Every structure is written in structure tokens, then in C-alpha cells.
Amino acid sequence: MPAPPCTSCHAARAALRRPRSGQALCGACFCTAFEAEVLHTVLAGRLLPPGAVVAVGASGGKDSTVLAHVLRELAPRLGISLQLVAVDEGIGGYRDAALAAVRRQAARWELPLTVVAYEDLFGGWTMDAVARSTAGSGRSRSCCTFCGVLRRRALEEGARRVGATHIVTGHNADDMAETVLMNFLRGDAGRLARGGGLGSPGEGSALPRCRPLQLASQKEVVLYAHFRRLDYFSEECVYAPEAFRGHARDLLKRLEAAGKGRRGLDEEATPGTPGDPAQTPTPKAVPTF
Numbered sequence: 636m637p638a639p640p641c642t643s644c645h646a647a648r649a650a651l652r653r654p655r656s657g658q659a660l661c662g663a664c665f666c667t668a669f670e671a672e673v674l675h676t677v678l679a680g681r682l683l684p685p686g687a688v689v690a691v692g693a694s695g696g697k698d699s700t701v702l703a704h705v706l707r708e709l710a711p712r713l714g715i716s717l718q719l720v721a722v723d724e725g726i727g728g729y730r731d732a733a734l735a736a737v738r739r740q741a742a743r744w745e746l747p748l749t750v751v752a753y754e755d756l757f758g759g760w761t762m763d764a765v766a767r768s769t770a771g772s773g774r775s776r777s778c779c780t781f782c783g784v785l786r787r788r789a790l791e792e793g794a795r796r797v798g799a800t801h802i803v804t805g806h807n808a809d810d811m812a813e814t815v816l817m818n819f820l821r822g823d824a825g826r827l828a829r830g831g832g833l834g835s836p837g838e839g840s841a842l843p844r845c846r847p848l849q850l851a852s853q854k855e856v857v858l859y860a861h862f863r864r865l866d867y868f869s870e871e872c873v874y875a876p877e878a879f880r881g882h883a884r885d886l887l888k889r890l891e892a893a894g895k896g897r898r899g900l901d902e903e904a905t906p907g908t909p910g911d912p913a914q915t916p917t918p919k920a921v922p923t924f
């Protein structure tokens with residue numbers, strides 16, 4: 636059965652059905668809509684004022700790649716300038732390849748790139764060294780917990796070095812749902828109470844931070860990367876399997892599948908529409924008509 640016409644331009648054939656709205660769009664109209672939604676998030680939330688020097692936390696992964704690309708498209712309208720800041724955590728066999736992707740992006744998009752390394756910032760400690768020192772120690776926290784704290788500080792330092800006024804990261808709606816669930820499961824009422832906004836205004840001496848993709852689903856981030864033919868790094872960190880976040884992600888997937896089954900409204904299971912909603916899309920695997 637041929638794909639239906641795009642419901643926006645009515646000229647091209649639709650290439651996807653939007654997971655949330657069910658709207659059938661061609662790739663070009665989907666990307667335009669996605670960019671307009673990020674613009675709306677930034678403007679409505681007053682996240683990045685005109686004149687802002689924005690440090691994009693660039694990991695080489697799909698989310699920060701899409702974020703950098705979209706903000707580069709929107710920069711003239713927002714009146715902002717961009718700097719890519721990448722943190723080298725010192726994770727052998729992982730970060731070097733991811734940094735290579737960031738370097739390619741910086742060159743292709745002509746954006747300045749600064750790399751800051753844990754080893755330089757934290758007295759010679761790399762994430763591999765932290766992992767070795769915590770292995771078998773019986774500590775309940777995985778090394779991802781340490782890494783999260785160190786990366787936050789490293790990103791702040793990198794942003795300051797380039798004269799940034801704001802920091803943005805690529806967290807999407809799925810990441811935020813996982814964070815809420817993790818805080819809930821840990822009974823962390825303080826974090827749950829603080830975590831509702833699109834970012835933090837920059838308490839104390841910290842720079843303001845925000846997450847312009849926070850309202851975009853992971854599926855749509857992957858679709859945007861596909862239609863814009865973005866080059867990104869899609870392997871998981873070698874330490875990710877031990878992270879508590881993985882449990883929250885699995886639980887959310889199962890809850891989502893169960894919810895869709897109950898409603899009997901699984902629009903995405905319709906033949907010829909995007910893939911199984913229970914699956915987090917494999918990076919670069921693209922559901923189309």
C-alpha cells in the first residue's frame with residue numbers, strides 16, 4: 636500500500652507517522668515541525684536570551700548532535716552564538732571514538748570546539764581509574780554516579796573557559812522520564828521537587844543550564860537525525876550496564892507497552908507505520924512507512 640500524502644505540504648508522500656500525534660508527514664515537513672517546536676520551547680521558556688553565548692554539551696551521541704544541529708539552524712532567529720564543549724572522561728575504548736564524531740561535527744558545521752578532560756581537571760583521575768578504584772569495594776553507587784557529578788563540573792569549567800553565558804544539554808523527554816522514575820524509586824523527594832522545569836537559572840556562581848529537547852521524544856530525535864542525515868556516535872558507554880538508570884529505562888518500556896495494550900490504541904502498530912513502541916529505537920534504526 637503506498638504511503639499517504641504528507642498532511643502538511645500535500646505534495647510529497649509521508650515518510651513517517653508522528654509517534655505522539657499520529658500526523659503523517661514527509662521528512663522535510665517533520666524536520667521543520669521539530670525545529671519549530673524546539674524554537675517554541677526556547678522562546679516560551681525564555682531559556683536563551685538574545686546575545687547569549689551558548690555552550691552545547693557535545694558528547695557525539697544522537698541527542699547532543701541533534702541539539703547542536705537544531706540550535707545552529709535557529710541561532711540567527713534567536714540571536715545566540717554557539718560553542719561546542721566536549722568532556723573527555725578518560726574512558727578507554729569509548730570516549731575517543733565519540734570525540735572523533737564531535738570533531739567531525741565541529742568541522743562540518745564550522746562551530747568552535749573545546750575539549751576538557753577529567754585527567755587535567757581532577758588531579759590525574761580518569762573515569763577508568765575511578766572504576767578500577769571502586770571495583771569490588773562493595774560501594775552501592777556505580778561509577779556512573781561519580782561520573783555524572785564530575786561531568787557536570789567539567790562542563791561548567793569548559794563553558795567558562797569559552798566565555799559562555801549559558802549551558803545546554805541534549806536530554807530528551809525519555810531521559811527526563813527515566814530521571815523522574817529513578818528519583819521516585821530512590822524516594823528522593825528533594826530532587827523530585829526541584830526537577831520539574833526546563834533547566835536551572837544558575838544558582839550561586841553556576842551558569843544557567845537548560846534542556847531545549849526536553850519535550851521531544853527519543854523516537855523523534857532519532858527520526859530527525861535520520862532525515863537530516865546527521866553523523867553521530869551510537870555506542871553505549873562501557874560502564875552503562877551497571878547504571879541504575881537502565882532499570883528505570885526497562886521499567887518505563889514495560890509500563891509503556893502495558894499501557895498501550897490496555898488502551899488498544901496502538902497507532903504505531905498499524906501496518907505500514909513506525910515500529911514497535913515498546914522498543915526504544917535503536918540509534919540509526921528508522922521507522923518509516
Ligand SMILES: Nc1ncnc2c1ncn2[C@@H]1O[C@H](COP(=O)(O)OP(=O)(O)OP(=O)(O)O)[C@@H](O)[C@H]1O
Nearest residue numbers: 692693694696697698699700720721722804805806
Ligand atoms: N562527554 C560529554 N561531553 C559533553 N557533554 C556531554 C557528555 N556526555 C553527556 N553530555 C551532555 O549530557 C547530555 C545527556 O547525556 P547522557 O549521556 O546522559 O544521555 P544521552 O541520551 O546518551 O545523550 P547523547 O545522545 O547526546 O550522548 C548529552 O546530550 C550532552 O548534552
